[in-house]
Amino acid sequence: MKIMPNRMDRGFYKYQEEFEQKALEVLRSGWYVLGKEVTGFEEEFAAYTGAKYCVGLASGLDALWIAFRLLNIGEGDEVIVQANTYIASVMGITINGATPVFVEPDMYFEMDPDRIEEKITEKTKAILVTHLYGMATQMEHIVELCRKYRLKLVEDCAQSHGARFDGRMTGTFGDVGCFSFYPSKNLGAFGDAGAVTVNDEELAKKFKAFRNYGSEKRYYNMVVGANSRLDELQAGMLRVRLKHLEELNEEKTHIARRYTKELKNSRIKLPETAPGCTCVWHQYVIRCEERDRLMQYLEEKEIGTIIHYPIPPHLSEAYQYLGCQKGDLPITEHLAETVLSIPMYNGMTREEQDYVIETINEFK
Numbered sequence: 579m580k581i582m583p584n585r586m587d588r589g590f591y592k593y594q595e596e597f598e599q600k601a602l603e604v605l606r607s608g609w610y611v612l613g614k615e616v617t618g619f620e621e622e623f624a625a626y627t628g629a630k631y632c633v634g635l636a637s638g639l640d641a642l643w644i645a646f647r648l649l650n651i652g653e654g655d656e657v658i659v660q661a662n663t664y665i666a667s668v669m670g671i672t673i674n675g676a677t678p679v680f681v682e683p684d685m686y687f688e689m690d691p692d693r694i695e696e697k698i699t700e701k702t703k704a705i706l707v708t709h710l711y712g713m714a715t716q717m718e719h720i721v722e723l724c725r726k727y728r729l730k731l732v733e734d735c736a737q738s739h740g741a742r743f744d745g746r747m748t749g750t751f752g753d754v755g756c757f758s759f760y761p762s763k764n765l766g767a768f769g770d771a772g773a774v775t776v777n778d779e780e781l782a783k784k785f786k787a788f789r790n791y792g793s794e795k796r797y798y799n800m801v802v803g804a805n806s807r808l809d810e811l812q813a814g815m816l817r818v819r820l821k822h823l824e825e826l827n828e829e830k831t832h833i834a835r836r837y838t839k840e841l842k843n844s845r846i847k848l849p850e851t852a853p854g855c856t857c858v859w860h861q862y863v864i865r866c867e868e869r870d871r872l873m874q875y876l877e878e879k880e881i882g883t884i885i886h887y888p889i890p891p892h893l894s895e896a897y898q899y900l901g902c903q904k905g906d907l908p909i910t911e912h913l914a915e916t917v918l919s920i921p922m923y924n925g926m927t928r929e930e931q932d933y934v935i936e937t938i939n940e941f942k
Contacts, residue, residue, distance in 0.1 A: 583882035583919060585923045586762060588926075589766070613810045615810040615817065616808050616809075627755070628747050628750050629777060630778075631779065632775050633773060633786055636771065639758075641757060641774045642666065642667065642669070643670045645732050645753075645756055646676060648781065649753060654675075657671045657677070658679045658702060658704070659679070660682075660708055661891070661910035662682075662687065662910040667706060667734045670734075678891075678897075681694055683913070685850065686713060688710060688714075694723055698723070707720060707731070709737060709748045711860055711863050711886070712857050713741065713851060714855040715852075717743045731751065732754050733754070735749040737764075739823060740827045741856050754781070755776070763860065764830070765816065765820060769812055788804060789806040830858060831858070831859060833862070840939075841938055846864050861922060864919075864938075872918060873918060881937055883919060884919045890914050920938070
């Protein structure tokens with residue numbers, strides 16, 4: 579039995595008729611950019627998350643860098659960010675000329691709230707929280723620190739569509755919630771797509787202008803903006819999937835519960851969810867001190883896996899200029915050497931789940 583680490587085709591076939599009907603509706607409308615589908619999705623996603631406003635953008639990375647641009651964070655400013663995140667989080671900071679200041683994660687893979695305050699300096703202007711692998715971060719203390727030091731709070735929710743802390747959705751705690759709708763996400767489009775959620779009306783207006791060349795009115799440009807528009811076709815597809823998101827998240831949660839209950843191997847450490855937090859299981863990430871051998875073993879058994887992420891941003895070639903050295907962030911670096919994402923996707927059959935569980939349990 580061959581099992582891929584992720585499959586997106588089954589998520590399509592599950593609602594094939596709805597997707598195809600919506601695609602034809604958009605194609606036949608004759609309106610393909612910034613029309614009723616984008617407006618409809620923005621309203622529906624804002625209502626889903628509990629935010630006042632949503633603005634559709636071209637990608638999750640655009641959501642991040644435009645957020646910091648519009649919050650006036652740039653050259654000479656520092657942004658605190660967790661060290662074990664995907665590099666796009668850091669790029670959102672550095673594209674604007676600001677400096678990332680890395681914080682180690684807690685035992686749940688999320689930013690450790692107790693390690694933040696020691697990193698705050700007079701140059702600190704914001705905290706960027708990543709809700710990694712679909713797990714919500716414990717936000718209470720982080721929000722308090724932002725209030726205490728008058729810092730902006732940006733949330734990277736690229737992997738946490740529908741995750742909650744104390745009953746409240748990720749993307750609604752800070753000044754800006756940044757979402758990716760890349761096809762592999764829990765709320766995935768059929769190409770690149772992204773959005774931000776905000777509660778400030780003026781900031782929402784700024785995002786809408788900035789994404790469209792800095793123009794509220796055609797050919798009248800207030801600022802030097804970007805071309806970062808969520809297109810009508812992707813917005814339409816997202817509207818279809820959003821209607822089923824809670825069902826899709828529950829399906830992944832059921833698979834995760836099976837893994838957590840039935841994976842029994844002393845060589846494997848299973849993921850945990852922090853108190854007050856929920857997880858939508860964008861990834862199910864285990865840890866193993868013999869990770870590479872486990873990965874090879876599973877490959878021989880035709881079970882696909884992925885490492886999220888093998889090179890921490892602070893050690894990447896792209897950020898050599900920051901001057902970080904191996905050993906600076908030992909928890910993050912150890913995670914990079916031990917984490918492994920095992921198969922997790924909508925439409926995964928019970929037979930496939932059984933095979934993954936049995937095979938991992940037999941690893942010696």
